[in-house]
Every structure is written in C-alpha cells, then in structure tokens.
Amino acid sequence: MIDCRDLKKTYQTGNISFDALKGVFVKIESGEFVSLMGPSGSGKSTLMNIIGCLDTLTSGSYYLDENNVSGYTFDQLSEIRNQKIGFIFQSFNLLPYATAFENIELPMLFNGKSAKKRKARVYELLERVGLREWQHHRPTEMSGGQQQRVAIARALANDPPVILADEPTGNLDSTSGLEIMNLFSELWKEGRTILMVTHDSNIAAYSQRTIHIRDGLLS
Numbered sequence: 001m002i003d004c005r006d007l008k009k010t011y012q013t014g015n016i017s018f019d020a021l022k023g024v025f026v027k028i029e030s031g032e033f034v035s036l037m038g039p040s041g042s043g044k045s046t047l048m049n050i051i052g053c054l055d056t057l058t059s060g061s062y063y064l065d066e067n068n069v070s071g072y073t074f075d076q077l078s079e080i081r082n083q084k085i086g087f088i089f090q091s092f093n094l095l096p097y098a099t100a101f102e103n104i105e106l107p108m109l110f111n112g113k114s115a116k117k118r119k120a121r122v123y124e125l126l127e128r129v130g131l132r133e134w135q136h137h138r139p140t141e142m143s144g145g146q147q148q149r150v151a152i153a154r155a156l157a158n159d160p161p162v163i164l165a166d167e168p169t170g171n172l173d174s175t176s177g178l179e180i181m182n183l184f185s186e187l188w189k190e191g192r193t194i195l196m197v198t199h200d201s202n203i204a205a206y207s208q209r210t211i212h213i214r215d216g217l218l219s
Contacts, residue, residue: 001030001193002051009046010058022047022216028195033188035204036197038213044197047213051195052085052164053077062188082110082201086155090167092147100126100150101135105158125153127188129183145176152183164186165196167204181206
C-alpha cells in the first residue's frame with residue numbers, strides 16, 4: 001500500500017540547505033501496523049508528512065495504492081488526504097470552539113456527504129469511542145484522553161484505509177494512553193493500515209514491527 005523509493009527532502013532557507021531525508025526506502029503492506037522511531041531531528045516527521053501527502057519530496061518516488069503520487073497537484077493530494085488518510089496528532093488539533101460532534105463532522109463536510117449521513121456517522125463514531133454523552137462538549141471541557149478519542153473519531157469520519165498517528169499518546173497519562181492504544185489495536189484488527197510515530201518503546205510494542213530513522217536514513 002505504501003511504497004517509498006529513495007525519498008529525499010531538502011529544505012532551503014536562503015543560501016542554507018538542510019537534507020531532512022537522504023534516500024529513504026520503506027514499504028508498508030496493506031493491513032500492517034508499523035511504528036516509526038527516531039530522535040528529534042531524525043526526519044521522522046518529514047517522512048510522515050510526505051506519506052500523508054502534507055509535504056512534497058525533492059526527489060524519489062512515493063506510491064500509494066500503486067499510484068505514484070509524487071507529481072500530484074495540490075488539489076489531487078488534498079483529495080487523497082480526505083479520502084484515504086486519517087490523521088491523529090499529539091496535540092489533538094481539534095477546533096477549540098467546535099463541539100465534539102462538529103469536530104468529527106468536519107471531514108465529511110469537505111467530502112460532500114449529506115447532513116443525514118453525516119449525523120448518522122458521527123453518532124456511530126461517538127459510540128465507538130465511548131463519548132456519545134459528550135457530543136455537545138468543546139475540547140476545553142474534556143480531558144486529554146477524551147480529546148484524543150474525539151480526534152480518532154474525526155480521523156475515521158470518511159472511513160480511510162490508512163491511519164497516520166504522530167505521537168498519539170505523547171500528551172496523555174499512562175491510563176489514557178493505554179485506552180488509546182487499545183483503540184488502535186482494534187482498528188488494526190479491522191484491517192486498517194497504521195503508521196505511528198512514537199518515542200516510547202512500550203507504545204511501539206503494540207505494532208507489528210518498528211522501523212528506526214536517524215539523520216534522514218533508516219537504520
């Protein structure tokens with residue numbers, strides 16, 4: 001499903017250039033649960049952003065579902081993100097003044113689903129993450145674990161086959177982190193492909209395999 005071939009990414013600031021990725025080869029099969037680990041500045045966030053079609057590569061090729069998306073336009077990449085990829089972040093990235101219901105509904109608005117279908121799907125997902133009674137609450141009224149569960153529900157709104165999670169338990173206590181990882185395990189068993197960035201080997205142990213990156217190269 002995910003096939004990265006000799007990925008290179010160089011950032012240019014004036015006369016200074018920085019090679020964030022120096023030729024990364026990685027393949028993740030459909031239905032795999034993979035952890036990505038590496039120290040700060042290793043290139044893991046850059047790699048995650050390219051796989052998530054949030055950033056473009058300098059050279060190399062990136063295949064998603066056997067389609068080379070390396071040369072896709074901004075609009076084409078946006079469509080892929082909306083239909084095929086669900087994002088979960090360490091800082092939750094919820095809209096602060098929107099309710100749990102509205103945050104989960106948002107990706108479906110961009111996808112053009114009817115109000116009836118959106119409502120049914122949001123209720124289904126709220127039940128899934130155990131937050132039906134919190135549908136009218138805003139993020140500031142929720143714990144970190146509850147906010148992350150809303151973020152997971154939002155990531156699942158359009159039923160994407162791929163989940164990309166960047167330090168999903170990084171801002172949570174151990175109990176909330178365990179609840180989130182149990183949810184991830186369920187999603188994986190249902191057949192979703194998951195790539196998760198983490199610095200915690202105990203969290204990485206939930207995945208099938210772990211890949212390590214250092215100085216822009218897999219190690």
